[in-house]
Amino acid sequence: MAEQRVERRLAAILAGDVAGYSRLMGADEEGTLARLNAYRREFLEPTIAEHRGRIVKRTGDGILIEFASAVDAARCAVQQQRGMAQRNANVPADQRIELRIGIHVGDIMIEEGDIFGDGVNIAARLESIAQPGGICISDDTYRQVRGKLDLNFQDSGEQELKNIARPVRVYQLRPDAPASPGKTPASGLALPDKPSIAVLAFQNLSGDLEQEFFADGIAEEIITALSKAHWLFVIARNSSFTYKGKSVDVRQLGRELGVRYVLEGSVRKAGNRVRITAQLIDATGGHQVWADRYDRALEDIFAVQDEITRSIIGAIAPGIDSAHTRQGYSRAWPMGARDACALARPTADARGLP
Numbered sequence: 001m002a003e004q005r006v007e008r009r010l011a012a013i014l015a016g017d018v019a020g021y022s023r024l025m026g027a028d029e030e031g032t033l034a035r036l037n038a039y040r041r042e043f044l045e046p047t048i049a050e051h052r053g054r055i056v057k058r059t060g061d062g063i064l065i066e067f068a069s070a071v072d073a074a075r076c077a078v079q080q081q082r083g084m085a086q087r088n089a090n091v092p093a094d095q096r097i098e099l100r101i102g103i104h105v106g107d108i109m110i111e112e113g114d115i116f117g118d119g120v121n122i123a124a125r126l127e128s129i130a131q132p133g134g135i136c137i138s139d140d141t142y143r144q145v146r147g148k149l150d151l152n153f154q155d156s157g158e159q160e161l162k163n164i165a166r167p168v169r170v171y172q173l174r175p176d177a178p179a180s181p182g183k184t185p186a187s188g189l190a191l192p193d194k195p196s197i198a199v200l201a202f203q204n205l206s207g208d209l210e211q212e213f214f215a216d217g218i219a220e221e222i223i224t225a226l227s228k229a230h231w232l233f234v235i236a237r238n239s240s241f242t243y244k245g246k247s248v249d250v251r252q253l254g255r256e257l258g259v260r261y262v263l264e265g266s267v268r269k270a271g272n273r274v275r276i277t278a279q280l281i282d283a284t285g286g287h288q289v290w291a292d293r294y295d296r297a298l299e300d301i302f303a304v305q306d307e308i309t310r311s312i313i314g315a316i317a318p319g320i321d322s323a324h325t326r327q328g329y330s331r332a333w334p335m336g337a338r339d340a341c342a343l344a345r346p347t348a349d350a351r352g353l354p
Contacts, residue, residue, distance in 0.1 A: 007110040012073035012141065013123040014053070014065040016080075016101045019132035021061035024097065036061070036097055043083055051076035056115050064123075066115060070105045070144035074173065077101045077135045078151065085133060102126025104138040122168060125161035129170070139169035154258060157236025158227060167227075169236075172258065196233035196259040197316075199223045201244040202276070203266040214305065215267040216241075218276065221309040222263065226316075235259055254283025261289065263316065272298050278312050290315060 018024070024032040048055060048065055051072045056064040067073040081099060088096040104126060106119025122138060130136040137145070142153065151173055158167035199222050202215040220237055227234045235257050243253060250262050265278035279291035292315060296304045 008107055008117075009110065010105070011108050011115070011119065012067040012070040012103060012105045012144070013108065013115070013119050014067065014073045014077060014101060014103050015062070015120075015123040015127040016065070016077075016099050017062035017127060019098045019100050024095070027094070032097070039084070039087065039097060043087075044080060047076055047079050047083065051079070056113070062127075064115070064120065066108075070103070070141050071148050073103050074135075074137065074141070074145045074149055074151075077103060078149075078173070081133055081135060098132035100127050100130040100132060101135045102128070102130055102137070103135065103141050105140045105144055106138075118164070122161065122164055125164055126168070126170065129159065129161070131172075135173040137171050137173055139171070142169075142171045155236050155239045156258075157223075157234055157239070159233075160228070160230050162230075194231055194233055195261065196235070197226065197261040197263060198235040198240040198253070198257045198259045199226070199237075200253075200262060200264045201241050202264070202278075205266050206269040208269060211267055211269050214274075217305055218265070218267065218308060221305060222312060222316075225309060225313050233259070249286075250281050250283050251286050260284055263312075265312075269298070274298050274304065276308050280316055 018036065021032075045055070051067070052069070053065045053067050053072065053076055056066050058064075065073070065076075067076070081101065084097070084099055088098065102123045102125065104119055104123040106117070106122060108115045108117045108119040110116075126136040126138060136156075146153065154172040156170045156172055159170045160167050199219050202219050204211045204215040219241075223234060223237050223240070226232055239257060250264075254260065254262060260283055262281045262283050263278060264281065265276060268275045274296055276294045276296075277291070278294075280289040281287070282289050292312070294308050294311060296307070298304060
């Protein structure tokens with residue numbers, strides 16, 4: 001008996017849903033459903049057809065769409081988010097129907113009109129971390145659309161997505177901001193719905209260019225370690241290091257990168273000693289959350305770097321959580337002593353050190 005082949009193809013997958021759907025239905029079940037169905041009929045579905053998308057299935061408030069082109073998928077997503085923003089302009093914030101969208105380009109399996117595989121799963125996970133009114137795309141999608149769309153893309157670094165084996169590099173796509181090299185709209189990026197942080201390049205105060213690598217290495221180690229925490233949204237090095245050597249107001253920086261917290265520090269060397277300072281700042285108000293200073297001998301520069309990194313991470317993790325809790329945010333990403341210790345453990349070093 002001949003083995004039945006599974007049909008496969010490469011496709012751009014768009015996954016979307018309504019942010020806060022359960023809350024909206026709880027407040028006004030019939031009204032919410034009527035408005036959502038009207039939006040689908042009058043605007044959303046015609047937009048999908050216009051961009052040659054195929055609706056694979058609907059799941060309550062969600063939808064899965066297949067496109068032959070990543071550019072078509074991105075254009076459709078942008079048009080939908082812009083259109084929904086216009087429709088929500090005069091609607092009270094607690095009654096708005098806002099979409100979250102994720103897009104991924106990958107290999108899919110087709111069976112009886114439905115689609116399966118990692119390509120679908122990643123798109124769905126990207127949608128789950130998108131902001132209301134926002135779009136998250138994978139690195140594979142970004143490579144297909146960059147230079148072809150006049151839009152603003154924000155590199156959010158590698159993200160651990162639930163039930164996805166490997167981290168996925170994520171880009172946030174701003175439907176309301178055209179691309180403008182070196183500039184970001186004054187309104188800034190929306191804050192993620194979990195604690196978010198940007199680690200800036202540490203300042204070298206030694207007047208010794210050799211210490212520049214050490215200062216950069218401290219920040220890079222912290223970014224790598226913090227990225228392992230699923231409850232924390234960490235901006236990629238390539239984005240945060242663009243501010244190196246620049247004098248920027250931390251509140252502006254937070255808006256441009258779309259983060260609530262910023263870690264900055266400095267490194268100063270004198271003889272065989274090094275002094276490292278670090279401070280965590282709440283970028284929404286510009287006030288300091290935590291700060292500390294470390295004085296160490298430079299007998300082994302890599303060992304010192306690892307020790308300082310672990311100390312800073314151990315102090316930052318509970319600091320972020322307690323500040324977030326004081327401001328009334330949900331502890332959906334709990335940070336206790338056990339989690340802080342896990343973050344503070346040494347990580348495998350790219351240089352091959354233990």
